[in-house]
Amino acid sequence: MKEVPCWKLHGFPMLLLALALIGLGGWMLATLVLGVVVVAGAVVAFLTAIIIFSGLKLVGPNHGAVIVFFGKYLGSIRQSGLWFVVPWSGARHVSLQVRNFKTIILKVNDAEGSPVEIAAVIVFRVVDTEKALLEVENYGEFMEIQSKTAIRHIAAQYPYDLIDAEGVCLMDDGERIARELAEDLQERLSVAGLEVLDARITHLAYATEIASAMLQRQQAKAILAAKQIIVDGAVGIAQLAIDRIGDQSTALSHQERIALINNLLVSVVSEQGAQPVINVDLSELKRKASQATDKDAKDEEDKDA
Numbered sequence: 398m399k400e401v402p403c404w405k406l407h408g409f410p411m412l413l414l415a416l417a418l419i420g421l422g423g424w425m426l427a428t429l430v431l432g433v434v435v436v437a438g439a440v441v442a443f444l445t446a447i448i449i450f451s452g453l454k455l456v457g458p459n460h461g462a463v464i465v466f467f468g469k470y471l472g473s474i475r476q477s478g479l480w481f482v483v484p485w486s487g488a489r490h491v492s493l494q495v496r497n498f499k500t501i502i503l504k505v506n507d508a509e510g511s512p513v514e515i516a517a518v519i520v521f522r523v524v525d526t527e528k529a530l531l532e533v534e535n536y537g538e539f540m541e542i543q544s545k546t547a548i549r550h551i552a553a554q555y556p557y558d559l560i561d562a563e564g565v566c567l568m569d570d571g572e573r574i575a576r577e578l579a580e581d582l583q584e585r586l587s588v589a590g591l592e593v594l595d596a597r598i599t600h601l602a603y604a605t606e607i608a609s610a611m612l613q614r615q616q617a618k619a620i621l622a623a624k625q626i627i628v629d630g631a632v633g634i635a636q637l638a639i640d641r642i643g644d645q646s647t648a649l650s651h652q653e654r655i656a657l658i659n660n661l662l663v664s665v666v667s668e669q670g671a672q673p674v675i676n677v678d679l680s681e682l683k684r685k686a687s688q689a690t691d692k693d694a695k696d697e698e699d700k701d702a
Contacts, residue, residue, distance in 0.1 A: 400527040400590070403464045403472025408453050408479030415449035418442040452484035461526040462488040473526040489530050495522045495594065500544055502600055505552045507567065512604035513557050515567070517548055518597055519582065525590030536589045543585040551578050557603065567601055574598060 422442035425435050456462050456477050464471040466486040474480055475493070482488075502516045521540065523529045529536040551574060558568045567574055579596040586593060 398470065398527055398531070400525045401472045403474050403482060405454075405474060406481040408455075408481045411449050411481040412453060412479065415446040415453075418446040418449070422446070448484045449481070452481045452486070454480050454482055454488045456480065456490070459493050460490055461493050461523070462490050463526050463530045464488055470527060470531060475526070491523055491526050491529055493523055493526075495520060498540065498544065499599065500541075500548060503545060503548060503552075504604055505549045507552055507557045508554060509556045511557055512606065513552065513567070514600060514602050514604055515548060515552050515598065516600035517544070517578065518599050519544055519593060520595040521586070521591050521593050523590055524592045528588065528590030533589045536591065539589050540586055540591060544582060547578060547581040547585055551581060557601075567598075571598060 419442070422439040425439040425442070428435060454462055454464070454474065456474050456479075458477045460477065462474045464474065464482050464486050465488075466483050471483060471486060474482070474488075497518055497520055499518045500516050502514050504512055504514055507513050519540075523536070533539045552567065555570075555574070556564075556566050559566045565573060575595075575597050578598075579593050582596055583593045
């Protein structure tokens, strides 16, 4: 079954007709000459007015009404106002407004088996009044249960995040996750005549029992990434220094190149300020000191002579 328009007439003319019949019946009973014909006419007028009143249905703005006549679905009314339908029929009203539904925080396992907490907000509206009121017992409760099921299904397909890997994860691919969640929900809720306008993840975090361990892993990942950038920059600086020294036609031995590269890498990569160290050839210093001492001694001898 699906929604079909219900037969209806404008209600205000019928309301006026019912009021006129009541007035006519009252006037007939109020006449001084009472007879069988007068009483019968008054009764008929009153009964007709009652029948008309039983067929009047009021539909509010942006609401709908499902008309049921002795257990049979006659159709739906989507236009607001006062309407006259089949007398003695019942009307079940439903809101056609756009509504938000926020799920509770659910604890689920992601694709890697890690427990995560997740919640979502869903924007929906009723598009088929017959399905919403007659196909399911309570479309609000049905939507709530199916929303939880869809969230668990989507969360179990992807990991929370990815470390040194490519792919889709819950933390970094919010748009794709929201799109797949909306599509999954639409497929589940179509039986209830609901249209999913949007679905967004509002809460996503590791469960409490593993949150600290996962935070340390994320911090380690960030530190490693920063170290990699620093090392790449330090290697570039060392290479640039070697190239510029070579351009200036200054000959460097292999050992001197190694020492220069080592010093540059240490000074750039180190998190603390590098302390300069001067390498001195002690044997050369001793030789020069000895020559200076001998010279001083000779000068003293010449002065004494």
